[in-house]
Amino acid sequence: MSPITWIALLAALALIVFLPRAGLLAQVRHYRTVRQREQVEDALKHLLDREHQGSHASPESLAGTLGLSRAAAMRLVESMEAQGLIETRGNQLHLTAEGERWALHVLRAHRLWERYLADEARMPLEKVHTEAHRREHRLTAAELDELEAALGHPTRDPHGDPIPTREGNFAREMGTPVTAWPADSPARIVHLEDEPALAYEQLLAAGLRLGQDVRVLERTPQRVVLSDGENEYRLAPAVASNIYVAPLPEHQRLPDQALPLAELPNGQAAEIVKLDDAVQGLTRRRFLDLGLTPGAIVYPELQNFFGDPRAYRVRGALIALRKEQAAQIWVRPLEPTR
């Protein structure tokens, strides 16, 4: 090959490696800053999590949560301290005001994403956490505001955890673990702990969900039995301790004859009592806009030949709903007048 070819080749190679922004080196550098930022944010979240539990993180717990070696965790702690995000007191790690602000931002991003993924992208609930974890590092505060507005300013994520506001305020109350709830007094599920994932999946598989009204029937060291008036749920106490409940608001109790619209017999008129709390965001609004408001009279008029969906006469129009949607609308059957 002639020298000129060699020089041209070398120049091209140098360009590929060193080109600002698009060059390989720049790409690697960019990737590393992104990785570092994600690591810092995950560390902040861990610290915040510990503080909410009333304890404090340590370099060891940090290494364990992030899957780092002890040396790498120490380096991370030093760098975060240098940035003024955390303070070490003995072996304890504390968030500074700046660190807490940032941690709340990430938490807010995580929970808003979870809400989005569950409500709008309709991702299975057990996958929402991982995907939200991937996305939480990407948005600025302003973009988060837009996401929040688009979702209709939700206050809780799909697991029932409160979503911090832009200023970092949020309600801390999490309800009581069902294992500490008095037997036979009605309660509403306000939170399903999503970690450990195994227990969470078990709860979902059993059919338990947020906003469900339950009663504790039996509580022994071997098992906890819950009932929602229809099904009984038998759970190991270790699993049941992941369910958090709160007292039922008096005015929101359902009348005794209430049943989901999906179970209303064909041709039986009924009055809508309430929309289930599990329906949130756009879906809830669409229901309301279609006139499916409490007090409206519904009448199942048509049935698809597979039995699902059914079409209901509501306020003069015929609206088709799938079984899943109709199950989220509580109705009270009316006396047969037709």
Add this chain to the structure above:
Amino acid sequence: MPSKKVSLPSDACQTCPAYAQLEQMGIKVGNFDRVVALAGNPNTGKSTLFNALTGLKQHTGNWPGKTVTRAEGGYQFNGVKYKLVDLPGTYSLLSASQDEEVARDFLLFGQPDCTIVVTDATALERNLNLVLQVLEITDRVVVAVNLIDEARRKGLEVDTRTLSRDLGVPAVPIIARTGEGLMTLLTTVAEVIEGQIVTRPLRVSSTPEFQQAVSELATMIEELLPGIPNARWLAIRLLDGDTRVQKALLSGELAEIVARQSQADVQFSKKIALAGRQ
């Protein structure tokens, strides 16, 4: 300007001025005197009315959610050129769906001189939900009660006078498919725009705590933007967290609208005065 003169099929209406005639202008845009928006639920014959007025053959299939973008056309009535904007058919103006945003933003930021809300006489209750929401945004509304022939077939009679009194804005019975009642509708629209008909739109109140919040916020908005016509609606949107309204407030877009609106009225009365002298 070559434009064919087409008179509508003779109308049952007796009050129509004899000289009234409709000039179909198709898509010639620009040089319009007035802007009229066309809102309504899906399947109310909104697009049929649009075609009947503008002569634009926009297709109207019978299934929900077709007008994904808005269509524009024009008509001439009593020497005034109107631009007609067909908004997407929606059940409501409160949600974050694309259709509803387009409709809502046009009513708010497009500042039409009048809005015709097309309703289906066979399902009035459902349609009034949207009417009431439009009344929150703008005073200058005419309700077109369409499909009265279908309603009659089903044994329903709509008393538009009662309706009009309850809503505080004119309600006109029409059959868009045959053109019945269109002359009255256009006359009413013109009268609302010129102020010959004064509307007193009904404003629905929700829970006391919500009303309290709305009026607190609305007072602040009126202070910030004196002369804004729909402070109440803006307050509701802000409470709802509408980012588009938030941005418009911060960027001064809303202030511009207030200024532009008073200007437009002056310009138009000058134009009419000139035309009268000729």
Add this chain to the structure above:
Amino acid sequence: MQANDVLAKAELLRRQLSSSFRDEIVKSLYAEAERIARRAVKVHGDRTYDLDQQIDRLITSPLTGLPIMLLLLAVVIWTTVEGANLVSEALAAVLFGIGDAMRALFVQANLPWWITGFVWDGVYRGLAWVVSVMFPPMAIFFPAFTLLEDLGFLPRVAFNLDWLFKKAGAHGKQALTMTMGFGCNAAGVVSTRIIDSPRERLIAILTNNFVPCNGRFPTLIMLATVFVAAGFQGWVTSLIAAATVVGVVLIGIGFTFLMSLLLSRTILKGEASAFTLELPPYRRPDILRILYTSLIDRTLFVLWRAIQTAAPAGAVIWILANLPFGSSNLAAAIASWLDPFGHLLGLDGVILLAYVIAIPANEIVVPTMMMMYLGAGMMVEGPGTAEAIRTLLIGQHGWTLLTAVNLMLFALLHNPCGTTILTIYKETKSVKWATVSVVITLGTAFLVTFLTASLARLMGWA
């Protein structure tokens, strides 16, 4: 007073309000609407008998629902086949007659052979084929389809098919966008905007091409008439042809479900989103307007696009067929190079080449193919009749029933036309999804035709 103060106040107030304040707003709006409507609307007579309700009972009932839907589809397609046959031949005779006369004039005027060839054997013949093959079925199918659309029948179809779409992990409104695809796949893709969930909308977009659009119906109708229904006499012919096309459409719907299921289990995983659909009251359709919109807006629009691509395609074919290459011409060379691959799929090289040339608009596949076969110089008597086409394809180019069947399957499943691909790109704003739409359709087409061809050969049918 600053704008920021107002926003801060709004934030503060929102947090103080109970979380159900949006519910309360809508509730009070509807309560007021109910009150006003009750005052304004007077009910006369007995409302228990409602014609709409009776019709709805009939078309959604387990016994009559499915047959009625199938019957309507069959009637629409049969009308199209029967009507198109009558008009197509007459139209072809007229157009080709004009072409031959003009060609003779050119020859008389002693113009160079390549001008005469380029204009009359290339561009004009391409146009004449497209107009005579495309126009009649479209002019019948579009109004019939628009009639069903205006009546309010399509939402009922969506209602009936929703259960299947749910099982496939797709949105119920996909039935609406699918039926729009019968008119034009690009229009079908645009109509997916009515689906809010991004995941389900993508499924609807990617599978829209599995229903044959109006541009592909003529291909199917021609093949069904000329090959499948060839052995029959009289009115039975069009009945068999229509049944064949209905069968192909059903296969297409089957693939729509299958691919939706596959997508929702693999790259577009997720749960079904909330589905609400209004079943609007039936409306008396305005026949004049239907004719106007379906003929002017739709038929002429699609035909014009076909003409725009047919003229250059005709030119390309003529040039390819007249450029010497080795011992024959370039078209033959490319076709024979593609032949082994085509044979594997039960097709041949000319067909594949025609598909490549027809990427801008699927409508021109058959015309392109015919011109290339004819380009070899063997002119048949009056190219429009079924008998002439049979002689040409079976007698001279070795077609079998397998070729016809696989060509129908290929026409049903292969990649979207250029316009549709561009529309997919515009709607998704993603090169990736536009590419995926081509890959999955083309992949399915290759796989299915390869399997049927192999099976047929294995069983000794072909």
